[in-house]
Amino acid sequence: MQSGRPRNAGNYAVGRHYDKMLEDIAESNKEGPIQCIFFSEFHADYGPRIVCQFPDDYISKDIFDAVSVYIIPKPDIQKRIVTNTILLENEADSPTLGERRRPPRGLKIVGYPNAIADKKYARNAFIFNVCLVCESGERTIQYEPVVRKASEWLVQMEHETALLSGREGQAKMPAVLRAMLQDLNSAGHAVLSVDGSVPVHLKVVRTPPAPKHVADHDVPVWVGRRRPRLEHWDMTSQQIIPHIKGVAHVAKISALADVEVQLVKACIRNLLYYGLVELTSIFQYSNTYVVTPEITRLYTERPLQEECCRAVARDECIPASVGHVFPLYCALTHSRTLRDLCTEHSMQALRVNERQLVQFGLLRGLIRRIHKYPVYQPELAAGAPAPSRFPESVYRLFDGRHSYDEICVRTGLSSKELDDRIERDPTIIVLRK
Template identity: 25%
Template sequence: MPTRAIKAIFFTRFHHEKGSRVLHQVPEGSITPSSSPSALRTPLFDVDAIINTYIIPNQQFCDRLLAFCTNHYRVIGYPVCIREGRYSRNEFIFNFALVVEEGVSDWIAYGEVARKLGRLLRGLEEQGEFLSREEEEGRVWEDDGATGGGGLGDGEGSFGLGGGSKVFALCEMVLEDLNNYAECMIPIDDSNTINLKLFPTRAPPPPIYAHQVPVLTISLSSLHTPISSDLTLNRILPHINGISSVAHIAQLADTDLSLTRKAIQHLVYYGCLVLLDIFSFGAVYAPTAEIGGFVVDESVKEECARYVRVPRMRIGSIKPKLGSVESERSRGGTDERSSISSSSRSQLHSEHTTPSDRAPAPDFSTTSVSWSVRDADSDDEESNAISHMTLITLYTSLRQGLTLKNWVLENVELLGGIDVRRLITFGIIKGFLYRVHKYAIATSTSLPPAPPASLQSVSTSAAVNHNDVSDQATIRGGHLARIPSLVAPTANAFPHPAGERRAEEMVRLNSLVSEEREQGLPLVRFLDGMHCFDEICTELGMSERVVEGKIRGVGEVQVFSR
């Protein structure tokens, strides 16, 4: 929210004899001229020209949020009309309005404050005559100077004191607290408190797709209370790890995909997570024009170095152990150690020795390779630190046409102690990297043709014979089980061996054609150039290589990247 956005707050009343008047204004002189030493030289706008039309409008516009612009300022008010017999003309009309600059885009948040404040003051007036009581004391309608601070003297603004105006003090506190803290809590009496808060108006969240990967921007472990009571949300939160896609999360959490998408959309709306693409070493990444900001910003490079650094492994020596595995476990040493099986060790030994050197080797059934993880706070932390030039070199070497796998092979020496996935994720989140997606567009599709006419006639006659039998059974009141294939009816149609072979060939051909058509038809709807390969693979549950092979069989398809 912009700081010091509220330029003025004023309270306006309609008097049955004196008409509409501005009773209180903060700061002084912002709405009407004032003789106070701290008053503004000139008002922000001419209130006389609009007070009877927009500030104290007709009763049809009361209890509605009204906002209008004048002299490059936006006035936001909520006029209230209370109809009761104790008031003159049986009604009490007032408006508590806020003034902000016309260029404030998020003025709806201030409108909600004006709406809530108007309703709260209405309730206070109906309960204890909070607003009309100072009028009965004769303090605000004495003379024309009442349009300033309400005829207040030395006790001006002293909230709750006998010599001051509570309404004027309320205006001051609301203005200062909302401008400084975007919220306020003002006690009125022992049983009433005004609580206001500026809630920024957030843009509607984008649609959530099954192939997107959510990444949390908050730490769930730091929350003392559950983030929500929603059952779906509580089930999917443990599976949001920055790696699994939305479809995979729904599968792991055993939740409906549509409900999972709505829950993630709820988190995106409140800024609890961001959405990324599926990380793959076969993908292509390239820097954007924002890479220049990363090069010159030292704080972002320091943040990147801390985020992508991983502990280095220090490989220990191979020590064959003749004891049993149980004795090794009993001696401890399992905190930062791991063991390799004998088969892996034998394979490793055979790969690094020539046939003539393969002498009888000792028994490695209990051989272990140990390593220790270097602590980030150890003495050699500075030697393991990632230099800024290394990060710049790695990011700028990414380009279109170069897969991440080949990029890793080219820069394997610079990637020591760096998490490649975090390196790419950091660039995507900060906006100086983007994913190059692959799309497919079909210029012409050719689905598998129908079976030959001769086999179609055989299938038709077999189906007719089967239908006749079914009809006869229905007439007799009997019941026949559904036959899932064409083997049974065609066997009756061809009692000779040649006919049986022909029927079997027809069944196999039909099964192949139906299988190809079933696989080709769902794929055709993605071949319009609007669906990336990540989406196609996720929707069909296939790998990218399998999808590419099936695309070739659909027809003439052009694959492009963007």
């Protein structure tokens, strides 16, 4: 793999203060393997340098020199996690053949700079760092406890065997780094030991990504039928949780629980983080839905069929039939509302709860909601009769980015009232997507 070269000093984002140009890269929730592990030290004569790395030559001297001040830092940054994100530009392997340059890529270096104070070392201290390297667009927070624990273990090994500073000890470091990288990538944990020393156990602890934004018009739905026991939650959550029934949106839950809406959102984000709830859209019989390619899974996967039939059943003791449920999903089209579907099929006779049918389909990705987005175009008013105008603040919401759900929650209008008023206003068109 070609290591690439730094473009210039302005293209580096170091530590937690990322350059604006790299925000989209740094905030990715994707997790990937460790690309490289290297051990570096501060040499009394040569300054900061990489002693060994695995794979060899993955981090070039140019790259290391550009961020070495953060790899081997001053004392005030030692003994804390330091993350460096670097934007690189790779050159084509054979530029003479007219190949285009590859798109920019980056590296993310996670380290825990450490120092051992002792008069036997030059400058009275041995300063080092062991760093993990990942692609820049990947999460690395799960590796932070690993580098911290590995660094402290190396301090212990230096005291006992001079593993870091001695010539014989440093000769063993490549094998340590190789085992660490391969085991962490393959199994998520590693056991390191040198010459029968007390082993250290390193484990990658996966952390869920930050929950997504919660809007006023989102509807929280419990994952599974069992709710958490209230006594395990704080007082505010105990007020909010009883109103989460897969029916009320966030703003309505706020009113029902008599809790400020921002606190409701914080509570729901907490429930999202622990995987207890999911968010869906407001349920109305005037909604339209269509199937997604995932609907084929319901046809082929027996476990999903059984889960679906239990979830959408009108009576928990009598599961619905997949022979009835699958055609119901397939009957959802752009031109048919949920009300039309319920009129054409007797949900009671099919033992299907239409609300659960929609929620299960949305949460499993079998169907998706077709939202309506009003767009205000004042130029369409020429020669048309005066419309029943909305307040100016409402017209600002008609920009094609705010759905009916959001507008209705903000204005207090019902979906039917909004539809009727838009129908009489020639300056508004409605997009469906």
